[in-house]
Amino acid sequence: MAFAGLGKRLREIFGSREIDGKFYEELEDALIEADVGVRYASETIEALRETARKEGIRTREELRGALTEVLGKNLISAELTIVPDALNVILVLGVNGVGKTTTIAKLARHFRANRGVERILLVAGDTFRAAAIDQLKILGQRLDMPVVAQDPGADPGAVIFDGISSAVARGIPLVIADTAGRLHTRDALVKELAKIDKIVMSRTGGAGYRKILVVDATTGQNSLAQAEVFHKAVGIDSIVLTKMDSTAKGGMVVPICRELGVPISFLADGETLDDLHVFDPVLYLKSLVGES
Numbered sequence: 001m002a003f004a005g006l007g008k009r010l011r012e013i014f015g016s017r018e019i020d021g022k023f024y025e026e027l028e029d030a031l032i033e034a035d036v037g038v039r040y041a042s043e044t045i046e047a048l049r050e051t052a053r054k055e056g057i058r059t060r061e062e063l064r065g066a067l068t069e070v071l072g073k074n075l076i077s078a079e080l081t082i083v084p085d086a087l088n089v090i091l092v093l094g095v096n097g098v099g100k101t102t103t104i105a106k107l108a109r110h111f112r113a114n115r116g117v118e119r120i121l122l123v124a125g126d127t128f129r130a131a132a133i134d135q136l137k138i139l140g141q142r143l144d145m146p147v148v149a150q151d152p153g154a155d156p157g158a159v160i161f162d163g164i165s166s167a168v169a170r171g172i173p174l175v176i177a178d179t180a181g182r183l184h185t186r187d188a189l190v191k192e193l194a195k196i197d198k199i200v201m202s203r204t205g206g207a208g209y210r211k212i213l214v215v216d217a218t219t220g221q222n223s224l225a226q227a228e229v230f231h232k233a234v235g236i237d238s239i240v241l242t243k244m245d246s247t248a249k250g251g252m253v254v255p256i257c258r259e260l261g262v263p264i265s266f267l268a269d270g271e272t273l274d275d276l277h278v279f280d281p282v283l284y285l286k287s288l289v290g291e292s
């Protein structure tokens with residue numbers, strides 16, 4: 001994985017030896033800089049001081065280990081797997097521009113190349129813009145996978161319903177559906193998503209139905225508020241963190257994980273279809289605290 005210097009500041013801080021008065025302050029600033037959020041940074045420092053006191057920690061190196069542990073307590077990961085002998089539907093959610101459509105192609109490639117799912121159908125559920133439909137069609141062509149789409153402005157629930165029906169008729173076990181991350185108002189978006197959710201639920205029975213939220217690592221603290229909107233609207237099952245190659249931050253998934261209680265499944269670090277990795281919390285935390 002290629003992270004853009006995540007944890008660089010922390011590496012510098014842990015680079016010198018002593019734990020002096022300014023150390024915790026600097027550490028707190030560095031955590032805020034890495035986007036873990038002001039409140040969460042301060043709680044983390046509290047917990048770290050407590051651990052250091054209890055365990056009689058004297059060196060910065062030992063403290064780095066303790067920091068990894070404190071952060072790791074809130075980081076949940078779980079692989080996104082396919083339920084055998086069921087119709088699997090992955091609904092991909094997130095605000096405009098976070099990388100949903102790109103992630104759909106990466107996920108499709110991952111399930112075919114690494115999980116042996118030969119047949120996958122993609123659904124152009126973002127009917128808001130013509131370009132979004134064309135983008136998915138092109139990706140489908142590149143992957144040699146069928147794409148179910150209608151004209152721009154079509155009802156996304158109806159497109160997704162069609163996509164699922166088509167998969168059932170053709171015996172395709174996995175459907176990955178795009179959605180629009182933007183509508184005229186937030187209320188309209190929430191209503192639309194709830195409607196889509198109801199349709200997929202009734203069409204699948206829920207066994208193989210998963211809702212993933214795509215989170216852009218460059219968005220920073222705002223992404224927690226975004227995640228809460230989507231989680232409240234339909235209930236998110238899994239998070240994919242994108243654009244880890246474009247930021248030296250990326251710490252905000254820790255508070256997102258904690259507040260939502262939703263695991264991270266994948267991390268993306270580039271624009272090509274290979275740039276998707278099963279989320280590895282140890283590697284991620286090491287990078288965040290500047291160990292690798």
Ligand SMILES: Nc1nc2c(ncn2[C@@H]2O[C@H](COP(=O)(O)OP(=O)(O)O)[C@@H](O)[C@H]2O)c(=O)[nH]1
Nearest residue numbers: 096097098099100101102242243268269270271
């Ligand atoms: N650097 C980088 N760019 C990405 C990544 N994922 C997506 N993008 C780019 O982000 C832009 C928006 O992606 P798109 O999939 O269209 O976002 P959507 O609006 O959520 O569907 C495109 O230019 C993508 O190539 C990533 O992991 N790293």
Ligand SMILES: [Mg+2]
Nearest residue numbers: 100101126132
């Ligand atoms: Mg899109």
